[in-house]
Amino acid sequence: MRIxxxxxxxxxxxxxxxxxxxxGALLDLGLFAPSMPGFVLTYAAVILSFLGGSxxxxxxxQERPGWxxxxxxxxxxxxxxAAIFSFQPPSALFGLAAALIAALAVDALxxxxxxxxxxWMTLRVPLSAGLALCCATSGWxxxx
Numbered sequence: 001m002r003i004x005x006x007x008x009x010x011x012x013x014x015x016x017x018x019x020x021x022x023x024g025a026l027l028d029l030g031l032f033a034p035s036m037p038g039f040v041l042t043y044a045a046v047i048l049s050f051l052g053g054s055x056x057x058x059x060x061x062q063e064r065p066g067w068x069x070x071x072x073x074x075x076x077x078x079x080x081x082a083a084i085f086s087f088q089p090p091s092a093l094f095g096l097a098a099a100l101i102a103a104l105a106v107d108a109l110x111x112x113x114x115x116x117x118x119x120w121m122t123l124r125v126p127l128s129a130g131l132a133l134c135c136a137t138s139g140w141x142x143x144x
Contacts, residue, residue, distance in 0.1 A: 001119040002119060002122075003122050003123045004119070007119075007123055008123065012126075014127065015130045015131065015134075017039075018043050018044065018134035018135075018138075019130070019134060021036040021040050022036070022037075022141075025037050025040070026137060026141055036138070037093060037138035037139065037141055037142050040134055040138040041083060041089055041093050041096065043131075044083070044093075044096040044097075044100065044135050045079075045080030045081065045083055045084050045096065046080065047100075047131060048076035048077065048096065048103070049076060049080050051103055052074060052075065052076035055072065055106060055110065056070060056073040056074075058115040058116045059110075059115065062115070079095070079096070079099045080096070083095055083099075089139070089142055090139040090142040090143045091139075093142070096135045097132040097133070097139070100129075100131055100132040101128060101129070101132050103124075103128060104128055107120060107124045108121060
């Protein structure tokens with residue numbers, strides 16, 4: 001199914017900040033380069049929270065949503081919170097990368113149950129993979 005143009009353009013535009021920050025850190029560009037992986041970490045945590053909010057909205061489409069999907073929808077925000085407050089940026093970035101990829105299983109479940117639109121996975125895979133790659137690369141920059 002085809003992704004609606006606004007969702008595609010805005011979704012891809014959402015990759016601009018982490019890609020730019022990761023490139024800046026990787027290429028050691030400027031005074032703020034050492035802080036850039038931390039900005040990527042924060043951005044990924046915010047995006048995970050946004051994703052959890054989307055899941056909550058999809059789960060709420062049911063007349064009587066159960067505990068399962070609503071509880072799962074809270075997990076991305078908690079993962080982001082834990083990453084920010086772990087005070088171990090490389091590990092936190094690798095953890096966020098894993099969380100973003102693991103989140104695709106929930107996205108697929110929501111599509112399978114008819115709660116998310118059919119085009120959702122076509123959008124989510126490149127966005128999650130792109131942000132996960134930025135997180136992993138930023139984590140690598142911190143330990144290289």
